Amino acid sequence: MDVKSHWEQTFEARTPAQTSWYTPHLQHSLRWIKESGLPKTAAILDVGAGRSTLIDDLLTRGYTDLTALDISETALADIRQRLRQQAAFVTWIAGDVTTVSLPPSRYDLWHDRALFHFLTEPTQRHQYLDQIKRALKPGGLVMLSTFGPEGPVQCSGLAVCRYDRASLAAAFGQDFILQDAEIEMHMTPSGKPQQFLHARFVRAAD
Numbered sequence: 001m002d003v004k005s006h007w008e009q010t011f012e013a014r015t016p017a018q019t020s021w022y023t024p025h026l027q028h029s030l031r032w033i034k035e036s037g038l039p040k041t042a043a044i045l046d047v048g049a050g051r052s053t054l055i056d057d058l059l060t061r062g063y064t065d066l067t068a069l070d071i072s073e074t075a076l077a078d079i080r081q082r083l084r085q086q087a088a089f090v091t092w093i094a095g096d097v098t099t100v101s102l103p104p105s106r107y108d109l110w111h112d113r114a115l116f117h118f119l120t121e122p123t124q125r126h127q128y129l130d131q132i133k134r135a136l137k138p139g140g141l142v143m144l145s146t147f148g149p150e151g152p153v154q155c156s157g158l159a160v161c162r163y164d165r166a167s168l169a170a171a172f173g174q175d176f177i178l179q180d181a182e183i184e185m186h187m188t189p190s191g192k193p194q195q196f197l198h199a200r201f202v203r204a205a206d
């Protein structure tokens with residue numbers, strides 16, 4: 001099955017609480033975004049947004065330039081439905097992050113919780129990094145949450161890559177400076193612990 005069909009079927013078949021990655025609020029991301037000092041007008045892109053409440057929570061906090069990207073139109077439709085009229089203040093991109101057309105030098109922050117680790121092929125990871133380099137402003141930030149070194153080897157029936165601080169920094173290469181990395185134990189709705197690595201990079205000047 002192709003990647004898009006896999007995710008459409010997943011979101012059609014399962015409620016949020018039936019997905020292992022569900023958490024009511026992306027507290028770690030919200031904290032780092034606040035601490036980053038980005039202005040409320042900063043252009044923020046959430047890739048692999050899924051059905052997470054990050055966009056809702058950023059709107060509530062007064063952020064005004066938000067974009068949600070996902071390969072699953074079902075997931076994006078769920079967020080839109082939840083936001084009602086406020087959905088009009090968000091930009092929606094349905095597509096594969098590795099190939100979809102993104103505006104150049106547009107974003108101050110590239111946020112990704114639990115998408116990057118599904119890119120198990122080097123080619124996919126190169127395409128993903130090329131997309132960041134195209135779409136992120138020089139000096140822009142990347143906040144990424146992947147499975148940690150003791151995280152699961154599969155998620156949603158798909159193989160994943162696991163990262164520690166050093167291997168993630170190596171995967172991102174010299175164009176990105178790792179500023180901070182933290183391990184967090186995520187508790188799935190069914191009560192299983194999953195180790196996540198949160199990493200924050202700044203894009204090096206050209």
Ligand SMILES: C[S@@+](CC[C@H](N)C(=O)[O-])C[C@H]1O[C@@H](n2cnc3c(N)ncnc32)[C@H](O)[C@@H]1O
Binds near residue numbers: 049051052071075
């Ligand atoms: C594990 S979920 C995480 C969702 C959300 N970030 C969260 O924390 O709840 C992974 C998300 O990445 C999306 N995704 C997977 N591969 C993708 C790709 N190549 N391009 C865009 N989205 C993708 C899936 O549709 C899904 O919404």
